[in-house]
Amino acid sequence: MGKLVVIEGLDGAGKRTLAKALTDALDARGLRVATGAFPRYEQDVHAELVRDALHGRLGDLTDSVHGMAVLYALDRRAAADGIRADLRGHDVVLLDRYAASNAAYGAARLRQPADGGFVEWLRTLEFDRFGLPVPDLQLLLRVPADVAADRAARREAEEARDRDLYETDGGLQARCAAAYDELAAAGWVSPWEVLDGTADLRVDALVDRWFTRWSDDGGAV
Numbered sequence: 001m002g003k004l005v006v007i008e009g010l011d012g013a014g015k016r017t018l019a020k021a022l023t024d025a026l027d028a029r030g031l032r033v034a035t036g037a038f039p040r041y042e043q044d045v046h047a048e049l050v051r052d053a054l055h056g057r058l059g060d061l062t063d064s065v066h067g068m069a070v071l072y073a074l075d076r077r078a079a080a081d082g083i084r085a086d087l088r089g090h091d092v093v094l095l096d097r098y099a100a101s102n103a104a105y106g107a108a109r110l111r112q113p114a115d116g117g118f119v120e121w122l123r124t125l126e127f128d129r130f131g132l133p134v135p136d137l138q139l140l141l142r143v144p145a146d147v148a149a150d151r152a153a154r155r156e157a158e159e160a161r162d163r164d165l166y167e168t169d170g171g172l173q174a175r176c177a178a179a180y181d182e183l184a185a186a187g188w189v190s191p192w193e194v195l196d197g198t199a200d201l202r203v204d205a206l207v208d209r210w211f212t213r214w215s216d217d218g219g220a221v
């Protein structure tokens, strides 16, 4: 059985860039890696609706934090069997965003702490009710909100890609950064590792550390 590793962080933190570097590092060791990202805008109707909502095409739907969270969660629910199959056939399944994104953004929007009612409701929905695979490791790629915003703005210019409702809300991103810190400190759902996204990430050393830990645990990798 492979290990489920998820990358979390603000919009523009560098998650996609880190996922690519980690995939290359794991590949170079001859390991079987499957990758994915949420929301799956091109594959799932719930994710497609999320995109419409975030670009102002679904009226007042975005006003409901729980309504948005349910759509994101349904996208993952539809992916769960595929993730389990990938875990059987690979050493590592690496996902760019997972349930903790829903927890952090929802808590930030509601101005609740990470140990508040929303995050617990969300955990029950995604893991208990929808039966999503629990990550073996959650990586928080931590950058200050202003650095993430600059990177997202630069990417918008480079890729002609419009920033959405959440990406353009600086206050939300700052609260979201705090929510992620709290989730990581609490070890929400499973172990977390916090990476400084403004420093050299030393991906090879990171991968070495995981394998030492997992082989000590008697893991399959």
Ligand SMILES: Nc1ncnc2c1ncn2[C@@H]1O[C@H](COP(=O)(O)OP(=O)(O)O)[C@@H](O)[C@H]1O
Binding pocket: 009, 010, 011, 012, 013, 014, 015, 016, 017, 018, 151, 152, 154, 155, 158, 197, 198
């Ligand atoms: N460590 C870094 N230092 C400087 N710029 C970075 C770094 N990591 C990513 N970027 C750039 O920041 C932008 C956002 O990165 P990306 O990986 O797409 O973020 P995310 O997936 O978290 O939204 C991209 O233009 C990317 O090239």
Ligand SMILES: Cc1cn([C@H]2C[C@H](O)[C@@H](COP(=O)(O)OP(=O)(O)O)O2)c(=O)[nH]c1=O
Binding pocket: 011, 038, 039, 072, 073, 097, 098, 099, 101, 102, 103, 105, 106, 164, 166, 167
């Ligand atoms: C996956 C996920 C994302 N989000 C938020 C984080 C982002 O602000 C937004 C869009 O996700 P994002 O990964 O930024 O997609 P893209 O960069 O391709 O537009 O959705 C949630 O609130 N809950 C979730 O479960």
